[in-house]
Amino acid sequence: MKDGLRQSMAWLHTWTGLLAGWILFLVFCTGAASYYKDEITLWMKPEVHQSMTRQVTPAAATAAAVAFLEQRAPRSDRWFIDLPGEREPTLRTMWAPPPADPAKAGEARPRRARLANATLDPATGEELAAARATRGGEFLYRMHFDLHYMPVIWSRWIVGICAMFMLVAILSGIVTHKRIFKDFFTFRPAKGQRSWLDAHNASAVLALPYHLMITYTGIVTLMFLYMPWGVKAVYQDERDKFFTELRQSVPPDPKASRIPAALTALPPLLAQATTAWGDGSVGRIIVNHPRQTNAMVAFYRRDGKDIAVDQPAMVFDGVTGALISPPEPKAAPAAHTQGVMIGLHAARFSSPALRALFFIAGLAGCAMVATGLVLWAVKERQKFAKALARGGRVSFGLRLVDGLNLGAIAGVPIAIAAYFWSNRLLPVGLAERPAMEAAWFFGAWGAAAVLALVRPTRRMWQVLLGAGGVLFAGLPVLNAVTTESHLAYSLSHGLLQVAGFDLVVLALGIGLLFAAKRMGSPRVKKEVKEPEVKQSKPVLARGAA
Template identity: 60%
Template sequence: MKEGFRQSMAWLHTWSGLLVGWVLFMVFAGGTSAYFRDEISLWMKPELHAATAAPPAVPAQAVALALRHLQDKAAGSPRWSIELPSEREPLLRTGWTVPQAAASAPRTGERPRRARFASATLDPATGQPVAAPRETRGGDFFYRLHFDLHYMSAIWGRWIVGFCAMFMLVAIVSGIVTHKRIFKDFFTFRPKKGQRSWLDAHNATAVLALPYHLMITYTGLVTLMFLYMPWGQEAVYQDDRTTFIAEVFPSSAGFSNQKAAGVPAPLVPVEPLMREASTAWHGAAVSRVVVNNPGDATARVTLYRHEGGKLSANQSSMTFDGASGRLLGRAGEDIAPASDTRGVLYGLHLGRFAHPLLRWLFFASGVAGCVMVATGLLLWSVKERQKYAKALARGGRVGWGLRLVDGLNVGAIAGLPLAMAVFFWANRCVPVGIAERPATEIACFFWAWGLAAVAGLAWPARRMWQVQLALGGLLFALLPVLNPLSGGMGLLASLPAGEWRIAGFDLTAIALGAGLLAAAWYVGKRKPTAKARAAAAHAKAEAEAKLLAAEPRLEPAGVGR
C-alpha cells in the first residue's frame, strides 16, 4: 500500500508538472527578473544614466521642487503624485492626472478611458526635468507578464496563471512525497549518465531552494485570493466595496474621493507635514506624496511611509487638509490580524523588503526554479524517448506526443531567453520617436518567441537547441557592448563611478550570455550515452546480419557436380 501511494504520487508529480510546465517556466523567468525591475527600467532608459550619479537630495527640498514644477505644468490637474528618490530609484518622479477637458479624445474603436496621466522625471537637486527618456515598459513588462500574460484580458491571464500555480503547488508536494531520499540525492550528481543525470539536476535545483519554491508558489496564490475565492468577501461585505477595501487594503484608506469645491485656496507648505509624519512614525521617512484637488479648499495631502525593510506590503499613510495642514486621519497602522497576515504573505512574494544581498538570493532561487522546471520537462522527454530506443535504432520515428513535447521544450526553454534578449535589443534599436514605441518593443519580444517556438516544433532536434541557445547567449553577452554604443553608461564608466544599478545589469547579462553559450557548446559536443552507443551497436549488428542473410551464397567449386 505504501509503495502504491508513492507510485501514485510519482504519476501525479509527473503530469501536474508537465501539463503546465511551459507556462510555469515563463512565470518563473518573468517573476525572477521582476526582483530587479527598477534596475531593468533604468537600464532601458539610457537618457537617465548620467543623471543617476547626482548626490542624494534632502527629501523636503526635493518635494518643494517637485511641487513647484507641478504648479507650473499641472495647475489644473485634480491629482498630483510625487515619488521621492530612494536607494534603487535616484531620481525624483512626478505624475499628474490630465484634466478631462485637456485629454485628447480616444481613437476610433478604442475603449474610453477614465483618466489619462502624464509624468516627468526631475533632478532632485535642482528640480529641472532631466532629458526626456524613451518610452518603454521596462522591467514592468516582465512583472506584469508573469501574472497578467499579454494580448488578453488581465482577468483571464490571472486565472490561467493561478491554475498553473495550483498545479505547481501539487507538483512540489507530490515531488517531496515521491523522492524519499530527496535530501540525500541533493548531494549526488552523476554527469553523462543520461536519464540519471537529468534526475540528479532536477533534484538538486528543487531541493536547493525548496523553501523558496513553496513560499513563492503559495504566496503567489494568496496575492490573487479574492479573485479565486470571492465567496467570503461576498458573504461578509455584500456590495459594500468601500468598507471591504478600507479593511483589507488599509494602505488605500488615505485617498480622498471628495470633489473639488471650486473655491481657490493655496496649498500649505508640505515640509512641516513631513516632519510631523516622520515624528509619528518614529523617524521613518516619507516615500511618496499625493495631493488631491491641489489649489482648492478641499485639497488633501497624503504622505506615505518609507517602509524600508518592513516585511508586510501594507503601507502606513497620513492624510492632511491641504488648506489648513490639519491632520485628518492615519491609515495602515492599526491593522486587523487577517489583513496583516495577507500583507506579510504579499510582501514575501514581492520581496520589496529585501536588502541587496537577500534580493540576489531571491534572484538565484528564482533561477534555480527555472532550471528545476526545465530539467523536469526534459526528464520526461528523456524517459519517454527510451520507449522508442529500438524503433529509433531501426530507423523509425518517435510518436507525435513526444515530438510535440520536444518542440515545446525548445520553444519555451531555449526560445524564451532568446526573446528576452531581443526585447532588450529592441529597446535600443527601435527609433525613439515612433508612435506606440512600448508596444513595438513588446511585439519584438513575442515575434522572436513565436518564431523560436515554430522553429522548435518544426525541427525539435539537438541542432535547433544549439542554434537558439547560442543566439540567445550571443545577444545577452553583447548587451554591455550595445549599452554605451546606444547612449547608455557602459561598464568602463559605471564601474569606476560605483553605479551598480547599471553595471549590475550589464554583468548579469554577461553571466546569462555565458551560461547560454556554455549550454549551446555542451549540446553540440555531448556524446551519446553508453546505453545509446550499445543500442546503436546492436542495431548495426542486426543490420549487418540481415544484409549477409540477403546476399546469395556462392557454392565451392566442384560441389554438387
C-alpha cells in the same frame, strides 16, 4: 491508489508539472527579473544616468515635483511622487489624466488605464525630456502575473491555475522522492535520463523553502479573485467598501469637490513624517484632488522597514495641513497578514544580499521547471527507442512536447534579451515606443517558437540557446556602443545599478553559451556492462565423505 501512494503521487507530480510547465517557466523567469525591476528601468533610461551623481534633499525634490505637477497636470484628480532612493535615484511623477467630461471625474477608470508619467532631475526639477519612453522592468513585472495582449482577469486566472498546479507538483514531488535530500548531493553528468533527474532534484531541493513560499504567497496574493464568495456574501457588489474597511490606515477618498483651493506646502508635512520615521524614510507621496477644498496628502513610508507590503501612511488635509491619520496606525490583523504574504512574495523589504539570494532562488526555480520538462521528454523517448532504431519516428505528442519545451526554455531568454536590445536600437523619439519594445519581445519569442516546433532537434537546441547567449552577452557591448554609460564609466562613477545589470546579463549570456556548447557535444554512449559470470559450486566427487 492501487499502485500505492508513492506511485500515485509520481503520476500526479508528472502531469501537474508538465501541463503548466511552459507558463510556469515564463512566470519564474519574469518573476526573478522583477526583483530588480527598478534597476532594469534605470538601465533602460540611459539619459538619466548623468543626473544620478547629484545629491538633493527630499524636501527640495518634493517642492520641485509639486511645481512640475501644478504646471503639467493642474486638472488631475491624483498625483503620485516617488522620491529618490538608493535603487531609484531619479524623481518620478505620475498623474491620472483628467477626464474629457468634468462631470464624469468621479467615475472608475478601466483597470488597464495608463497613468501619465514624467522623470525629473531631482536637483533642478526639470523633466528629463530626452529620456526615452519605456516601461522598463515594469513590463517584465506585469508579464509575471498579467501576461499581455489579453484581459487582466483572464491572465490572472491562467497564472493562478498554473500556480495551483505548481503547488500540487511540489508537494507530490516531496512525497515521491523518498531520498530527496540524499539525491541533492548526487549529480552524475553525461548519464542521460539519470543526469536530468539529478539536475531536477538538485535545483528543486536547493531552494525548496523558497519554492513553497513563493507559490503559496502568489496564490494568496489574489485570493479574493479566486475565492470571492465570502466578500460577495457580506458586501454584495460593494467590493470597494470591503477593501476600505480592510485597510483602515488611510481614510476613504471622497469624490472631488471641484471647488478651487490652494494646496498647502508639502515640505513642512514631509518634515513631520521624517520626524516620525527617520531620515529618508518617506518613499511615496500621493495627493488626492490637488488644488481643491477636499484635497488630501498621504506620505507613505519607504519599502524595506517591514515585511508587509502595505507601509504605514501619514495623511494630512491638503488645504490646512492638519494631520488626519496618525503616523503609525494599527492595521487590522487580516490586512496585516495579507500585507505580509504579498511582502514575502515581492521581497521589497529585502537588503541587497537577500534580494540577490531571492534572485538566485528564482533562477533555481527556472532550472527546476526546465529540467522537469526535459526529463519527461527524455523518459518518454525511451519508449520509442526500438522504433527509432528501425528508422521510425516518435509520436506527435512527444514531438509537440519537444517543440514546446524548446520554444519555452530557449525562447523566453531570447525574448527577454530582444526586449533589452530593442531599448537601445529603437529611435528615442519613436511614437508608441513602449508598445514597440513589447512587440520585439513577442516577435523574438514567436520566431523562436516557430523554429522550435518545426525542428525540435538537438541541433536547434544548440542554435537557440547560442542565440540567447549571444544576445545576453552582447548587451554590455551594445550599451557601450550606443550610450556613454558603458561598464568602465559606470564602475568608475559609482553607478552600481547600471554596472550590475551589465555584469549579470553577461553572466547569463555565458551560462547560455555554455549550455549551447554542451548540447553540441556528442552523445555519451551507454556503457555496456559485461555479464557477470556466476561461479558454480564445486561438484563433490562421488563417494566423497
